[in-house]
Amino acid sequence: MDDEIKVGIIGVGQVGKRHVERYQQLSGVEIVAVADIDQAEATRVAEINEVPHAFTDFRDLLALDEIRAVDVCLHNNLHAPVSIAAMEAGKHVFCEKPIAGSYYDALAMVETARRLGRKLGVQIRDLFSMPIKAAKRLIDEGYLGEIYYARSVGVRRRGRPYVDGYGTHSFVRKEIAGGGAIFDVGVYDIATMLYLMGASDVKTISRSDCALRAAIVQELGI
Numbered sequence: 750m751d752d753e754i755k756v757g758i759i760g761v762g763q764v765g766k767r768h769v770e771r772y773q774q775l776s777g778v779e780i781v782a783v784a785d786i787d788q789a790e791a792t793r794v795a796e797i798n799e800v801p802h803a804f805t806d807f808r809d810l811l812a813l814d815e816i817r818a819v820d821v822c823l824h825n826n827l828h829a830p831v832s833i834a835a836m837e838a839g840k841h842v843f844c845e846k847p848i849a850g851s852y853y854d855a856l857a858m859v860e861t862a863r864r865l866g867r868k869l870g871v872q873i874r875d876l877f878s879m880p881i882k883a884a885k886r887l888i889d890e891g892y893l894g895e896i897y898y899a900r901s902v903g904v905r906r907r908g909r910p911y912v913d914g915y916g917t918h919s920f921v922r923k924e925i926a927g928g929g930a931i932f933d934v935g936v937y938d939i940a941t942m943l944y945l946m947g948a949s950d951v952k953t954i955s956r957s958d959c960a961l962r963a964a965i966v967q968e969l970g971i
């Protein structure tokens with residue numbers, strides 16, 4: 750189909766493979782290429798899903814003109830450099846959560862999207878769930894009055910990737926996937942509260958380390 754949106758998926762670990770399966774169930778989307786530094790896994794995923802191209806260097810995927818959007822399924826500290834490179838290569842980006850490994854990386858991604866006129870989406874699945882849609886509607890229609898305070902509590906004792914016996918060791922490597930519980934699962938709650946409260950202006954923010962990003966950018970040569 751000519752009007753199909755052609756996408757590339759960068760990173761086919763746990764979540765990347767899940768995304769591949771979901772795209773296969775959608776009409777109007779074709780996965781043209783996958784990229785992963787694990788060559789055997791990239792090739793295996795491409796073969797079983799009939800994806801034409803498998804690359805080990807994501808820049809080869811970005812060089813394909815037919816790809817309009819890429820889905821970044823890499824670890825947190827790789828989100829910014831790879832998403833920015835993708836937008837600079839002319840692609841729209843859908844990126845896994847958290848948007849990035851630091852506020853400054855996230856800001857750079859948003860500024861790049863605005864500057865180049867690209868679409869930048871971040872996976873926060875809760876915003877599309879029925880309970881949140883219902884809550885949003887109740888709030889928007891004024892049933893809860895003025896919302897001036899929100900608090901969210903989350904507990905997770907099982908199901909932590911790698912720690913609880915599934916997933917890869919790299920999921921818990923500080924250099925590429927640091928951030929802890931707030932970055933891993935807290936972002937869902939924070940995003941949901943901001944969304945339900947109408948994305949109020951943020952008054953304060955704590956700085957996190959962006960030196961790591963500089964090291965990664967240097968390592969990747971981008």
Ligand SMILES: NC(=O)c1ccc[n+]([C@@H]2O[C@H](COP(=O)([O-])OP(=O)(O)OC[C@H]3O[C@@H](n4cnc5c(N)ncnc54)[C@H](O)[C@@H]3O)[C@@H](O)[C@H]2O)c1
Pocket residue numbers: 759760761762763764765784785786787790805807822823824825827845846847910916917919920933
């Ligand atoms: N695992 C989950 O349940 C889950 C759920 C929601 C969101 N996420 C998010 O998805 C992202 C990835 O997590 P994951 O669990 O899939 O990790 P993972 O370790 O299973 O997969 C990461 C993949 O990226 C590849 N990779 C690493 N560096 C690369 C590079 N420079 N170029 C190309 N490929 C590279 C690895 O080889 C690996 O296959 C994280 O940001 C995480 O927050 C994970």
